[in-house]
Amino acid sequence: MLQSKIADSDARAGRRRRRSRDDAPAVRASTAVSGGRYAPLDSSERDAIHAAALDILATVGMSDAPDLVAASVLEAGGRLAGDGRLTFPPEMVERAIEELPRSLMLPARDPGHDLVLSHSRVYVGTGGAAPMVVDLETDTYRPSTLRDLFDASRLVDRLENIHFFARPVVACDVEEPEALDINTAFASLAGTTKHVIVSAHDAAHVRAIARMCHLIAGSEAAFRERPFLSLNINHVVPPLRFSGDACAVLAEAVRLGIPAHVNTFGQMGASSPVTIAGCVAQTIAETLAGVVFAWTLDPAAKVTFGPRPMVTDLRTGGMAGGAGEQAVLTAAVVQIAQHYGLPNSTIAGATDSKIADAQSGYEKCLSVNIAAQTGANMITQACGMQAGLMGCSFESYVIDNEMLGAILRTMAPIEVNAATLSAEAIGEVVRGAGHFLGHADTLARMQSDFLYPQIADRRAPEEWQAAGAPDIRQPARARAREILETHFPAPIPPATEAAIRAEFDIRLPEDAMRPA
Structure with a gap:
């Protein structure tokens, strides 16, 4: 019975996958993500590199400084070395x-x-x-x-x-x-x-x-x-x-x-x-x-x-x-x-x-x-x-x-709280259906918590072979063509575009900026 339920759920999930590949709008990953979890340098190595960079600027300096750069840096505390190189004292760099x-x-x-x-x-x-x-x-x-x-x-x-x-x-x-x-x-x-x-x-x-x-x-x-x-x-x-x-x-x-x-x-x-x-x-x-x-x-x-x-x-x-x-x-x-x-x-x-x-x-x-x-x-x-x-x-x-x-x-943070730890749901499932495929939490979160690809292929091998065994470049090329044939956002208003063309030598033809 359990295997039958899982098979039925898998079939429904497969139909949903096919629909989402063909019909669903693209889902954007959150832009509110932060890194900082990986650090190849320990603090002493990081500090040593910083010190070396300061030493390079202070003792080797930069050559070919234009007059504008030299005048501005010298006024702020920089120095000219005997060979004409512009040097940067560490205290000036750290102040900046x-x-x-x-x-x-x-x-x-x-x-x-x-x-x-x-x-x-x-x-x-x-x-x-x-x-x-x-x-x-x-x-x-x-x-x-x-x-x-x-x-x-x-x-x-x-x-x-x-x-x-x-x-x-x-x-x-x-x-x-x-x-x-x-x-x-x-x-x-x-x-x-x-x-x-x-x-x-x-x-x-x-x-x-x-x-x-x-x-x-x-x-x-x-x-x-x-x-x-x-x-x-x-x-x-x-x-x-x-x-x-x-x-x-x-x-x-x-x-x-x-x-x-x-x-x-x-x-x-x-x-x-x-x-x-x-x-x-x-x-x-x-x-x-x-x-x-x-x-x-x-x-x-x-x-x-x-x-x-x-x-x-x-x-x-x-x-x-x-x-x-x-x-x-x-x-x-x-x-x-x-x-x-x-x-x-x-x-x-x-x-x-x-x-x-x-x-x-x-x-x-x-x-x-x-x-x-x-x-x-x-x-x-x-x-x-x-x-x-x-x-x-x-x-x-x-x-x-x-x-x-x-x-x-x-890079998105993992939500850890009483609801996401799912202790109550686990108890319901082990005493009931025996799987989570039809659980209310699963259905509620399947769209909000997952990023589904539109180009990457998650079909079963037999479905993929029946479709001609495409590699990822084929649907990608088709998607690119579709966007280029239909997406003309025109973020510059026509009157503004006309003013720009009147003032500047714009070489992009106007008909290239409109649908064919």
Whole structure:
């Protein structure tokens, strides 16, 4: 009798599974999740790395400091060494760490997508500057275009477990740097109501992007109040050399009230030491140099601390973003950022696989999960990227969206109370039906307590074989096509879009922004 009841319940559950795969709306994992459970460094190791970073800044310093940076840092207490390198006394660095804001709001045009970067709260999103995209129809790599960028933003706008849109591809069909920066911002903002992150080649381009944002917000004051766009800024060329153009962009962002992600990319074994500890120490020092500069301009600057060290495959010289060492390296820099208490971001998900296969899955899940469990506030490149950040795949966005939902679900707190301990229900079941499949608590919680996949296949083997034995890429590709054919959010009102097109050289055709 019990076996018969269980079989009947299993059959009903199977029918429910099939209905949920085909008909149910996507379920969003909670965004109110926090990491901080994983810490690869003990307190003495963490303190030793911090001390080494301070020593690097104080005794080695940064070369090629632009006049703007040198003047501002020197006025705040920095020094010029005999060889012309700009050095940062430890007391000045620690004062900056102490005075910079501990929390940063990154608004979205839809307040439901606002990001609050504080403590160990975790958000995941896109990123990268890939020059190629995997064509959704031909399944081959080709140069990415402005249309691809717009399509990526529309796709991500619909994917519920991706919290923000950082520019993932370069519009290779727009060659002029100023036009590229302006069109990148426009295409990103035109496709999603989530927070947008772009970059700029020049301080003048920052002003143009800001002007566009003021038009969309309705005024400069409204944008300053809720800056729905921020800038990725790589202020350093490792090892320990300032980038003059990027520092000028950072200064302009601070002046205009645009949040800035102060990022450092070192290649372990190439542009930073081959040891994890040495790479982390140099990366922390380089990132501190950027946030200290921003602090000298404005102690309340809206900046994130963005250490992004990457692993080099020393056999080839290429990047090895899916390596286990990469996951540990990322966790270590996030742990230091958490120790400082600064809003922070990092990269995870830079698989070396060329397609959304098993290698892609295990490499992304390993690195993103470790970064999340360590408590990175923002994880960029967490989805959609392939081939060591050289390519972007729309079907991967769909697959990775489910992966991210599962990762976020593991971080949700476990509810422990009299009701969830279920002592009364256990007593009812063992004296009654003998299983929990039809119990009232099970039925009440089956939708609220579980995150059901739409792309991952949970069917029985015979059902899967009868359906043609598809792999995960097939439903993902179909889902991506469906979204791109139907989802045109149009978050920029027509009158505002017309004003932007009248003022700027917008290359994205109007008909590309509407349903066919």
